[in-house]
Amino acid sequence: MGRRPGAIEPLLLEVEGMKCGGCVRAVEQRLLDQPGVAQVSVNLLTRTAWVGLDPSTPAAGEEGGGEADLAAPLITSLGALGYSAQLRGPGHGPPSLRERRQNQHWWQQWRQLVVALALLLVSVAGHLAESGQLAVPLLAEIPFHALVATGALAGPGRSILVAGARGALAGVPSMDTLVGLGMGSAYLASLGAFLWPSLGWQCFFNEPVMLLGFVLLGRFLEERARFRTGLALEQLAALQPDTALLLLDGGEPRVVRVGGLRPGDQLRILPGDRLPVDGLVRVGHSAVDVSSLTGEPLPLMAAPGTSLAAGSLNLEAPLEIEVQHSGADTALARIIRLVEQAQARKAPIQGLADRVAGRFSVFVLLLAAATFVFWWLWGTALWPQVLLAAPAFQAHGFHGASGLQGGHAVLGAMATTPSALALQLAIAVLVVACPCALGLATPTAITVGAGLAARAGVLFRGGDVIEMAARVQVVLFDKTGTLTLGRPLVTAVEPVPGVQADRLLQIAASLEAQTRHPLAHALLQEAQARRLSLLKVTASETLAGQGVLGTLEGLAGKARVGRLGWLLEAGLRLDPVLEQRREQLECLGSTVLAVAEGPRLLGLVAVEDQLRPDAAAALAELQGLGLELGVLSGDREQPVRLLADRLGLMAGTLAWELLPEQKVERIIAAKGHGPVAMVGDGINDTPALAAADLGIAVGTGTQIAQDTADLVILGERLEGVALALRLARSTMVKVRQNLVWAFGYNLIVLPIAAGVLLPAYGLLLSPPLAALLMATSSITVVVNALLLRPRLA
Numbered sequence: 150m151g152r153r154p155g156a157i158e159p160l161l162l163e164v165e166g167m168k169c170g171g172c173v174r175a176v177e178q179r180l181l182d183q184p185g186v187a188q189v190s191v192n193l194l195t196r197t198a199w200v201g202l203d204p205s206t207p208a209a210g211e212e213g214g215g216e217a218d219l220a221a222p223l224i225t226s227l228g229a230l231g232y233s234a235q236l237r238g239p240g241h242g243p244p245s246l247r248e249r250r251q252n253q254h255w256w257q258q259w260r261q262l263v264v265a266l267a268l269l270l271v272s273v274a275g276h277l278a279e280s281g282q283l284a285v286p287l288l289a290e291i292p293f294h295a296l297v298a299t300g301a302l303a304g305p306g307r308s309i310l311v312a313g314a315r316g317a318l319a320g321v322p323s324m325d326t327l328v329g330l331g332m333g334s335a336y337l338a339s340l341g342a343f344l345w346p347s348l349g350w351q352c353f354f355n356e357p358v359m360l361l362g363f364v365l366l367g368r369f370l371e372e373r374a375r376f377r378t379g380l381a382l383e384q385l386a387a388l389q390p391d392t393a394l395l396l397l398d399g400g401e402p403r404v405v406r407v408g409g410l411r412p413g414d415q416l417r418i419l420p421g422d423r424l425p426v427d428g429l430v431r432v433g434h435s436a437v438d439v440s441s442l443t444g445e446p447l448p449l450m451a452a453p454g455t456s457l458a459a460g461s462l463n464l465e466a467p468l469e470i471e472v473q474h475s476g477a478d479t480a481l482a483r484i485i486r487l488v489e490q491a492q493a494r495k496a497p498i499q500g501l502a503d504r505v506a507g508r509f510s511v512f513v514l515l516l517a518a519a520t521f522v523f524w525w526l527w528g529t530a531l532w533p534q535v536l537l538a539a540p541a542f543q544a545h546g547f548h549g550a551s552g553l554q555g556g557h558a559v560l561g562a563m564a565t566t567p568s569a570l571a572l573q574l575a576i577a578v579l580v581v582a583c584p585c586a587l588g589l590a591t592p593t594a595i596t597v598g599a600g601l602a603a604r605a606g607v608l609f610r611g612g613d614v615i616e617m618a619a620r621v622q623v624v625l626f627d628k629t630g631t632l633t634l635g636r637p638l639v640t641a642v643e644p645v646p647g648v649q650a651d652r653l654l655q656i657a658a659s660l661e662a663q664t665r666h667p668l669a670h671a672l673l674q675e676a677q678a679r680r681l682s683l684l685k686v687t688a689s690e691t692l693a694g695q696g697v698l699g700t701l702e703g704l705a706g707k708a709r710v711g712r713l714g715w716l717l718e719a720g721l722r723l724d725p726v727l728e729q730r731r732e733q734l735e736c737l738g739s740t741v742l743a744v745a746e747g748p749r750l751l752g753l754v755a756v757e758d759q760l761r762p763d764a765a766a767a768l769a770e771l772q773g774l775g776l777e778l779g780v781l782s783g784d785r786e787q788p789v790r791l792l793a794d795r796l797g798l799m800a801g802t803l804a805w806e807l808l809p810e811q812k813v814e815r816i817i818a819a820k821g822h823g824p825v826a827m828v829g830d831g832i833n834d835t836p837a838l839a840a841a842d843l844g845i846a847v848g849t850g851t852q853i854a855q856d857t858a859d860l861v862i863l864g865e866r867l868e869g870v871a872l873a874l875r876l877a878r879s880t881m882v883k884v885r886q887n888l889v890w891a892f893g894y895n896l897i898v899l900p901i902a903a904g905v906l907l908p909a910y911g912l913l914l915s916p917p918l919a920a921l922l923m924a925t926s927s928i929t930v931v932v933n934a935l936l937l938r939p940r941l942a
Contacts, residue, residue: 162227166232169587294352294354298339331576332360390425411472419467424461427478427479435463459481532907593883595612598883598937605876621823622823622825623778626829640739640756643752659684672754711743738787860873
């Protein structure tokens with residue numbers, strides 16, 4: 150998968166002015182040429198550039214250098230190329246994509262639509278008037294159409310002409326270059342025929358006007374389709390309310406803006422309200438819906454001491470919380486930033502499309518020139534009938550005060566000269582080519598897929614991660630905390646005759662309360678469930694790997710709790726019946742603790758880590774996807790084997806008592822069967838996650854920003870692993886479909902536009918129709934990506 154993004158300093162830039170894959174290539178190359186830039190990934194759909202800065206460079210390594218300082222030279226370099234850019238930073242909390250796009254483009258888009266429709270209406274009316282179907286003499290006059298065409302190119306078409314010329318002069322021709330040349334050549338040829346009738350050419354001022362109308366209409370529809378691809382991320386951003394109820398000392402709650410909250414502030418969350426910040430519950434009990442962030446179907450029961458993330462929905466009763474993180478520091482904001490960066494990082498499969506798109510415009514320019522020269526010099530001589538392919542009709546003449554005279558026709562419909570036919574076909578080649586579809590093919594599917602995944606509580610770190618997830622053949626699991634809950638529970642209490650089970654548990658829990666061992670939590674939780682009060686400990690000593698020795702108030706001798714062998718070494722004896730019971734419990738996979746008071750053994754306590762409720766179903770679904778499964782554990786052999794039996798795993802896929810470096814060796818060896826995914830808790834399994842082709846962390850919650858995994862499953866749902874891999878496969882299917890369409894479209898329509906079918910079938914492609922096909926091609930790949938709806942539950 151290449152170098153991990155954690156080794157570089159990431160920046161996310163918003164870049165305006167990109168129209169096609171050639172623009173993407175130009176922006177990437179310009180950014181890569183800047184000092185200190187190690188990686189660049191540009192997304193045409195979201196118009197963002199993910200820039201990875203090498204931390205070894207002085208600019209990235211300076212402590213005082215902020216993101217704005219690092220981004221300034223990059224923004225300047227793009228400005229010189231004709232693209233406006235700005236830093237997308239975390240300073241203002243979760244960005245609302247809908248608001249941002251509305252503020253920047255809403256009026257501009259609708260104005261573009263109105264202009265496009267007006268231009269098309271004038272063009273169609275002009276054609277109808279010239280053919281006698283519309284009795285409006287003005288619309289049949291050439292000066293009127295010349296004036297409309299001049300206004301169209303100088304007004305709404307000016308930005309296309311300027312951007313196209315700038316790209317051509319910079320050596321990176323784009324879609325604007327192709328369209329600008331098509332409109333400009335049609336306009337100049339018509340202008341020449343209008344000003345110098347002696348040339349014998351025909352005027353077709355309607356054609357650049359109609360062409361511009363179709364281009365603007367297509368871009369409007371494409372922009373609207375693009376807008377829908379960001380809805381999933383917008384729904385995440387909408388989870389954070391704008392206001393909150395701030396609690397003041399002795400007063401009523403006051404409504405304040407969320408942006409003004411700081412850690413330590415006290416808030417009241419009413420039933421039906423969403424949390425505007427990450428907070429700690431101080432007062433109240435309520436059910437809280439966290440499904441919007443984690444996908445967990447059941448509500449969380451919140452009580453004093455419970456941490457809640459921004460975006461969670463309070464369901465039942467009022468809560469008073471203390472602000473822990475606000476604004477850009479909340480879990481919700483970090484998730485949104487991660488998804489935005491993931492959408493900006495492209496998949497390796499996109500590299501081919503971008504390389505082709507980057508050179509595509511140059512190829513089209515050469516093809517258009519070759520088309521013009523061929524049909525002008527040789528084509529009409531080889532096939533004279535092509536000049537009569539369309540029915541000839543008498544052009545409407547114009548006799549003005551100046552005495553100028555010229556014909557007005559549909560471009561190519563009355564091609565009676567080689568130059569007129571050659572010009573039409575060359576313009577059609579320029580306009581019908583669509584590097585936009587090539588540039589949009591991959592990012593549309595990646596953006597939609599990453600957004601849907603985020604809504605389901607699955608976070609990919611980039612398009613490269615989605616592609617790798619779709620290729621995975623082997624999935625290896627850590628045991629503790631991954632296949633199991635990682636929270637051991639007491640499963641059995643076995644006292645000797647004459648000793649009460651509660652008394653046994655009370656002594657064990659009182660001693661273990663002095664330690665931080667995971668088994669201590671199980672004993673304390675069981676004692677709390679049985680409402681047992683803990684005895685006061687006057688002295689205690691913890692022996693690593695053995696247990697705890699201490700003096701408890703009210704006991705005659707020292708008490709012990711720990712490994713049975715340790716107690717036996719101290720001279721205690723085990724009853725044969727209890728010994729048999731110990732063997733049974735260990736065979737079931739439990740860890741057995743012995744408890745003693747003075748020289749007397751009081752009994753045994755069995756503690757066992759619980760299997761995740763959805764583990765069996767999740768592994769069965771992964772096996773249904775044709776994946777090889779295995780377990781890498783540092784635990785003992787017996788618990789691992791018992792776990793495998795319950796999950797239906799083969800003995801040959803298990804490994805136990807592994808050190809972290811041994812897990813890495815096993816993962817490297819498994820790569821012989823194909824790409825390997827490692828599933829762990831994202832903290833103590835970091836070496837294994839880094840060694841795998843795809844590191845998957847489960848249950849990291851609000852620590853998402855610090856996690857080193859490639860793919861993070863929010864919440865505690867192991868079934869999210871299968872969901873993620875299934876969604877990745879569906880996304881890559883859409884990517885391949887879009888690439889096939891984008892390449893196939895150009896392979897088919899470019900030869901037709903160049904006149905391949907003209908000699909045999911009399912078929913040619915008019916520039917307006919070419920513009921319509923070009924717009925349809927771009928819209929098709931976006932709409933196809935929007936059809937991505939894999940099963941998410």
